[in-house]
Amino acid sequence: MTIDRKLINRAYLSRHDFEECNKFLDGFIERNKDTIKEALLISALVAYARPFSENKEHPKIINKIPLEKVTKPLGPEERKLHNKLMTIRNQAIAHSVFDKKPTGSIIQGVALVQQSKPYNILAESIDIKEMKDLSEKMITICDDIICNEQRKLEL
Numbered sequence: 001m002t003i004d005r006k007l008i009n010r011a012y013l014s015r016h017d018f019e020e021c022n023k024f025l026d027g028f029i030e031r032n033k034d035t036i037k038e039a040l041l042i043s044a045l046v047a048y049a050r051p052f053s054e055n056k057e058h059p060k061i062i063n064k065i066p067l068e069k070v071t072k073p074l075g076p077e078e079r080k081l082h083n084k085l086m087t088i089r090n091q092a093i094a095h096s097v098f099d100k101k102p103t104g105s106i107i108q109g110v111a112l113v114q115q116s117k118p119y120n121i122l123a124e125s126i127d128i129k130e131m132k133d134l135s136e137k138m139i140t141i142c143d144d145i146i147c148n149e150q151r152k153l154e155l
Contacts, residue, residue, distance in 0.1 A: 003149040009061040011149075014051035014070075015142040021047040021135045025128060034122060041121050041128075042093055048135055049089040070141050078134050084124075085131065092119050 024044035028037055051065040071079060091097035096119075103116035 003152045006060065006062040007066070008146055008149050010051070010063075010065050011142040011145040013061065014065045015139055015146075017047045017050045018135045018138045018142065021045075022132060022139075025132045025135070028128060038120065038122055041126065044131070044135075045085060045089055045093055045121070048131070048138075049086055049094075051138075052086060053094075065142070069145060070138060073141055073144075074134075074137070077130075078137065081127075081130055081134055085126070085134075088121065088124055088126075092121070 021044045024040045024047060028040040028044065031037055031040065051070075052067065053064060055061075055063045057063055071082060074082060088100075092100040101116065101119045103114065105112050105114050107113070
């Protein structure tokens, strides 16, 4: 039986992203300054979400981790957190969706004044422990994907 080398490569790459996420979360837990916390949380979120985003095609790897393989083992609360993290990444971190970063302009005399509501990820009420637990579970899921592919070699 043949193994899916592209899937294995994506699982390894994804595993490293989740480890990076955990490294940032550990730094977040140990620091107190809001700016550092915000930067570390954004970095953790980007690292967490990277495996689920479209990546450049390469002959040795699939372009993203198969969503069904990593979300199927999740419970309802974990799936809810995963979806929340992906929404934040897609609407406020990687892109600027108006609802997350509303902006507008008003005229004051002869001047056009731009107004906007700055986005702060710390206002999202992300439970850091739950995010870390989810990222740890994703590492285990990636390990399971790799092991399942390796078992095919034994058949």
